[in-house]
Amino acid sequence: QKEVEQDPGPLSVPEGAIVSLNCTYSNSAFQYFMWYRQYSRKGPELLMYTYSSGNKEDGRFTAQVDKSSKYISLFIRDSQPSDSATYLCASDYNQGGKLIFGQGTELSVKP
Protein backbone atom coordinates (compact mmCIF):
# COMPACT_ATOMS: atom_id res chain seq x y z
CA GLN A 1 0.00 0.00 0.00
CA LYS A 2 1.34 3.41 -0.95
CA GLU A 3 1.65 5.87 1.90
CA VAL A 4 -0.30 8.55 0.00
CA GLU A 5 -2.86 7.54 -2.62
CA GLN A 6 -4.53 9.79 -5.13
CA ASP A 7 -6.86 9.14 -8.06
CA PRO A 8 -4.83 10.08 -11.16
CA GLY A 9 -7.89 11.14 -13.16
CA PRO A 10 -7.94 12.76 -15.64
CA LEU A 11 -10.74 14.95 -14.37
CA SER A 12 -12.53 17.27 -16.80
CA VAL A 13 -15.00 19.93 -15.65
CA PRO A 14 -16.69 22.98 -17.22
CA GLU A 15 -15.56 26.46 -16.28
CA GLY A 16 -17.24 27.67 -13.10
CA ALA A 17 -17.69 24.20 -11.61
CA ILE A 18 -16.69 23.25 -8.08
CA VAL A 19 -13.81 20.78 -8.15
CA SER A 20 -13.11 18.25 -5.43
CA LEU A 21 -9.71 16.54 -5.32
CA ASN A 22 -8.98 13.86 -2.76
CA CYS A 23 -6.18 11.83 -1.24
CA THR A 24 -5.92 9.17 1.41
CA TYR A 25 -2.88 8.37 3.50
CA SER A 26 -1.91 5.42 5.61
CA ASN A 27 0.51 6.72 8.22
CA SER A 28 -1.06 8.33 11.27
CA ALA A 29 2.29 9.98 12.06
CA PHE A 30 1.83 12.47 9.22
CA GLN A 31 1.24 15.95 10.60
CA TYR A 32 1.68 18.38 7.71
CA PHE A 33 -0.38 18.23 4.55
CA MET A 34 0.21 20.14 1.36
CA TRP A 35 -1.31 20.60 -2.05
CA TYR A 36 1.00 21.43 -4.92
CA ARG A 37 -0.06 22.51 -8.40
CA GLN A 38 2.11 21.48 -11.34
CA TYR A 39 1.68 22.95 -14.79
CA SER A 40 3.03 21.05 -17.77
CA ARG A 41 6.85 21.14 -17.92
CA LYS A 42 7.05 23.16 -14.71
CA GLY A 43 8.00 22.29 -11.15
CA PRO A 44 5.36 21.85 -8.44
CA GLU A 45 4.29 25.08 -6.73
CA LEU A 46 2.88 25.16 -3.23
CA LEU A 47 -0.84 25.92 -3.23
CA MET A 48 -2.10 25.10 0.25
CA TYR A 49 -0.49 24.02 3.48
CA THR A 50 -2.23 22.73 6.61
CA TYR A 51 -1.13 21.34 9.93
CA SER A 52 -3.08 18.49 11.54
CA SER A 53 -6.86 18.40 11.07
CA GLY A 54 -9.14 21.18 9.98
CA ASN A 55 -9.88 23.52 7.11
CA LYS A 56 -7.89 26.25 5.49
CA GLU A 57 -9.22 28.68 2.92
CA ASP A 58 -7.34 30.87 0.45
CA GLY A 59 -9.42 32.64 -2.14
CA ARG A 60 -11.14 30.05 -4.32
CA PHE A 61 -9.22 27.18 -2.70
CA THR A 62 -10.12 25.26 0.46
CA ALA A 63 -7.98 22.48 1.92
CA GLN A 64 -9.49 20.01 4.34
CA VAL A 65 -7.77 17.39 6.49
CA ASP A 66 -9.61 14.69 8.43
CA LYS A 67 -7.03 12.80 10.44
CA SER A 68 -9.60 10.40 11.87
CA SER A 69 -10.28 9.00 8.40
CA LYS A 70 -6.82 9.86 6.97
CA TYR A 71 -8.44 11.86 4.19
CA ILE A 72 -7.14 15.02 2.49
CA SER A 73 -9.27 17.18 0.20
CA LEU A 74 -8.84 20.26 -1.97
CA PHE A 75 -11.87 22.17 -3.21
CA ILE A 76 -11.68 24.70 -6.00
CA ARG A 77 -14.65 27.06 -6.37
CA ASP A 78 -15.53 28.84 -9.62
CA SER A 79 -12.89 26.84 -11.51
CA GLN A 80 -11.08 28.59 -14.34
CA PRO A 81 -9.25 27.27 -17.43
CA SER A 82 -6.05 28.53 -15.79
CA ASP A 83 -6.63 25.96 -13.04
CA SER A 84 -5.92 23.19 -15.57
CA ALA A 85 -2.88 21.41 -14.14
CA THR A 86 -1.85 18.36 -12.16
CA TYR A 87 -2.60 18.61 -8.45
CA LEU A 88 -0.32 16.73 -6.07
CA CYS A 89 -1.12 16.06 -2.45
CA ALA A 90 1.79 15.51 -0.08
CA SER A 91 2.29 14.64 3.56
CA ASP A 92 5.18 15.13 5.96
CA TYR A 93 6.29 13.24 9.04
CA ASN A 94 7.98 16.34 10.45
CA GLN A 95 10.99 14.11 10.84
CA GLY A 96 13.29 16.07 8.58
CA GLY A 97 10.87 17.68 6.16
CA LYS A 98 10.65 14.66 3.85
CA LEU A 99 7.55 14.90 1.66
CA ILE A 100 5.61 11.84 0.52
CA PHE A 101 3.65 12.65 -2.63
CA GLY A 102 0.56 11.15 -4.14
CA GLN A 103 0.47 10.25 -7.80
CA GLY A 104 -1.20 13.51 -8.83
CA THR A 105 -4.61 14.23 -10.35
CA GLU A 106 -4.72 15.80 -13.80
CA LEU A 107 -7.44 18.46 -13.97
CA SER A 108 -8.78 20.07 -17.12
CA VAL A 109 -11.20 23.01 -16.90
CA LYS A 110 -13.00 23.56 -20.19
CA PRO A 111 -14.12 27.09 -21.22
Added chain:
Amino acid sequence: EAGVAQSPRYKIIEKRQSVAFWCNPISGHATLYWYQQILGQGPKLLIQFQNNGVVDDSQLPKDRFSAERLKGVDSTLKIQPAKLEDSAVYLCASSLDIRGSSPLHFGNGTRLTVT
Protein backbone atom coordinates in the same frame (compact mmCIF):
# COMPACT_ATOMS: atom_id res chain seq x y z
CA GLU B 1 12.83 36.53 -4.48
CA ALA B 2 14.58 34.44 -7.12
CA GLY B 3 13.38 30.86 -7.31
CA VAL B 4 15.25 27.57 -7.43
CA ALA B 5 17.43 27.47 -10.54
CA GLN B 6 18.19 24.23 -12.37
CA SER B 7 20.18 23.39 -15.46
CA PRO B 8 20.07 22.01 -18.03
CA ARG B 9 16.32 21.95 -18.75
CA TYR B 10 16.58 18.95 -21.05
CA LYS B 11 19.14 16.22 -21.58
CA ILE B 12 19.16 13.22 -23.90
CA ILE B 13 21.83 10.55 -23.43
CA GLU B 14 22.38 6.94 -24.34
CA LYS B 15 22.29 4.21 -21.72
CA ARG B 16 25.58 3.66 -19.91
CA GLN B 17 26.59 7.30 -20.44
CA SER B 18 26.98 9.71 -17.54
CA VAL B 19 25.08 12.93 -16.86
CA ALA B 20 25.11 15.71 -14.28
CA PHE B 21 22.45 18.15 -13.14
CA TRP B 22 22.99 21.41 -11.30
CA CYS B 23 20.80 23.22 -8.78
CA ASN B 24 21.05 26.62 -7.08
CA PRO B 25 18.52 26.94 -4.23
CA ILE B 26 16.77 30.04 -2.98
CA SER B 27 19.21 32.28 -1.13
CA GLY B 28 19.29 31.50 2.59
CA HIS B 29 17.64 28.12 2.29
CA ALA B 30 19.60 25.62 4.35
CA THR B 31 17.85 22.48 3.17
CA LEU B 32 18.11 21.16 -0.38
CA TYR B 33 16.34 18.16 -1.91
CA TRP B 34 16.62 16.18 -5.12
CA TYR B 35 13.42 14.45 -6.24
CA GLN B 36 12.84 12.11 -9.17
CA GLN B 37 9.52 12.34 -10.98
CA ILE B 38 8.74 9.56 -13.44
CA LEU B 39 6.04 10.35 -16.00
CA GLY B 40 2.59 9.98 -14.47
CA GLN B 41 3.87 9.71 -10.90
CA GLY B 42 4.44 12.01 -7.98
CA PRO B 43 7.95 13.13 -7.07
CA LYS B 44 10.05 10.71 -5.02
CA LEU B 45 12.82 11.93 -2.73
CA LEU B 46 16.32 10.85 -3.73
CA ILE B 47 18.47 12.82 -1.30
CA GLN B 48 18.15 15.60 1.28
CA PHE B 49 20.92 17.95 2.42
CA GLN B 50 21.01 20.19 5.47
CA ASN B 51 23.69 22.77 4.63
CA ASN B 52 26.46 20.56 3.20
CA GLY B 53 25.57 17.39 5.13
CA VAL B 54 23.38 14.52 3.95
CA VAL B 55 20.23 14.03 6.05
CA ASP B 56 18.52 11.27 4.06
CA ASP B 57 19.78 9.33 1.05
CA SER B 58 17.93 6.10 1.75
CA GLN B 59 16.23 6.05 -1.67
CA LEU B 60 19.28 7.08 -3.71
CA PRO B 61 20.58 4.21 -5.92
CA LYS B 62 24.12 4.67 -4.70
CA ASP B 63 25.66 2.28 -7.20
CA ARG B 64 24.95 4.79 -9.96
CA PHE B 65 23.72 8.05 -8.42
CA SER B 66 25.79 10.53 -6.46
CA ALA B 67 25.12 14.03 -5.18
CA GLU B 68 27.10 16.72 -3.45
CA ARG B 69 26.58 20.13 -1.92
CA LEU B 70 30.13 21.07 -1.10
CA LYS B 71 29.75 24.65 0.10
CA GLY B 72 26.24 24.32 1.44
CA VAL B 73 24.73 26.31 -1.42
CA ASP B 74 24.43 24.83 -4.91
CA SER B 75 24.32 21.12 -5.59
CA THR B 76 25.11 18.61 -8.32
CA LEU B 77 23.39 15.28 -8.95
CA LYS B 78 25.21 12.76 -11.13
CA ILE B 79 24.18 9.50 -12.75
CA GLN B 80 26.86 7.10 -13.97
CA PRO B 81 26.11 4.88 -15.82
CA ALA B 82 22.56 5.76 -16.82
CA LYS B 83 19.87 3.16 -17.38
CA LEU B 84 16.69 3.38 -19.43
CA GLU B 85 14.60 3.49 -16.24
CA ASP B 86 16.37 6.69 -15.17
CA SER B 87 14.32 8.60 -17.74
CA ALA B 88 12.45 11.12 -15.59
CA VAL B 89 12.31 14.73 -14.49
CA TYR B 90 14.84 15.53 -11.77
CA LEU B 91 13.51 18.23 -9.49
CA CYS B 92 15.52 20.25 -7.05
CA ALA B 93 13.77 21.89 -4.10
CA SER B 94 14.84 23.99 -1.16
CA SER B 95 13.39 25.06 2.16
CA LEU B 96 14.44 27.43 4.92
CA ASP B 97 15.18 24.59 7.29
CA ILE B 98 14.57 20.95 7.99
CA ARG B 99 11.33 21.20 9.91
CA GLY B 100 8.13 19.89 8.40
CA SER B 101 6.60 23.32 8.85
CA SER B 102 9.04 24.80 6.33
CA PRO B 103 7.47 24.49 2.85
CA LEU B 104 9.46 23.24 -0.12
CA HIS B 105 10.01 25.40 -3.18
CA PHE B 106 10.73 23.53 -6.40
CA GLY B 107 12.68 24.38 -9.52
CA ASN B 108 11.35 23.55 -12.98
CA GLY B 109 13.44 20.40 -13.21
CA THR B 110 15.73 18.72 -15.71
CA ARG B 111 13.99 16.34 -18.07
CA LEU B 112 16.27 13.37 -18.74
CA THR B 113 15.70 10.95 -21.59
CA VAL B 114 17.88 7.83 -21.72
CA THR B 115 17.81 6.00 -25.07
